[in-house]
Amino acid sequence: HDTRFDDPRFRLGFATLVTHYWSNAAFLEEEALLDNADRLTGIPGVLIHGRLDISGPADVPWNLAARWSDAELQLLDDAGHGGGSMNSANVAATNRFARRV
Template sequence: LAALAWAAWENAVIAPGQAAPAPPARDDAAIRALIDKYRVQAHYLAHRCFLDEDGVLEAARRITAMPTALIHGRLDLVCRARNALRLHRALPGSRLRLVDGAGHSPFEPAMAAALIGALEHFAVHGDFSHWRTD
C-alpha cells in the first residue's frame, strides 16, 4: 500500500542516524488515517504548499520588529538547512541555530533542547538578540 511505503520513507528521513520509529499499525483505521494524512500532504506538495518562494522571502524582508529564532536540524532531509539559511538572510534581526545531529522532528532530544532553550531565553529577555546560536 502506498501509504505504508510513504510512512516508511518519512520515518527513514525524519531523524537520520536514529532508530526508525515503529511502523504504523496495519489495521483499517490506521491505514485510512495514513491515506488521509498523505492525501493532504500530496495536495499541498503538488501545489508547492501554496507558497511563492520569492514571495515568502520578500515578505520576510518586511518583517522588522518581530523577534525571530529559527531552529533547524542540520541533518534535516525533509526541509533542507539551506532554506533556513536563506530565510535567515532575508529576515532582519533573525537568529539561526542549526542543531547538530538533528533532523526534521522537533521531538528529537537535541531539537527539543534547542526549542526549550530559545523559549526560556525569550521569556527572560523578550528577544533573541543575545541568544546563543552555537
C-alpha cells in the same frame, strides 16, 4: 514516539495533507517568503533546523535568516526534522522568549 501514527487512518490523512501541501509549493508564489522577509523587521525569531532533515534543505532557513535581520538561526548537526536536540532547542528558544515578557 507519536502514537497517532499507529492509526493507519491518521497516517493516510497526514500523508495526503503533506503531499497536497508540498505538491502545490505551500500555496505560495515563487520566493514569496524571501521577498517579504523585510516585513519581519523588528520581530525577533529563532529558526531551528536539523542538518539531517531530508524533507527540508538547510538553505531554506539559511536564506530566510539572511534576509530577516532579527532572526537567529540554529543549525543542529545531530537533528533531522524533529525529536532529540530539536525538541530541546525549541524548548530553550521558547523559554528565552517567555523570559522577555
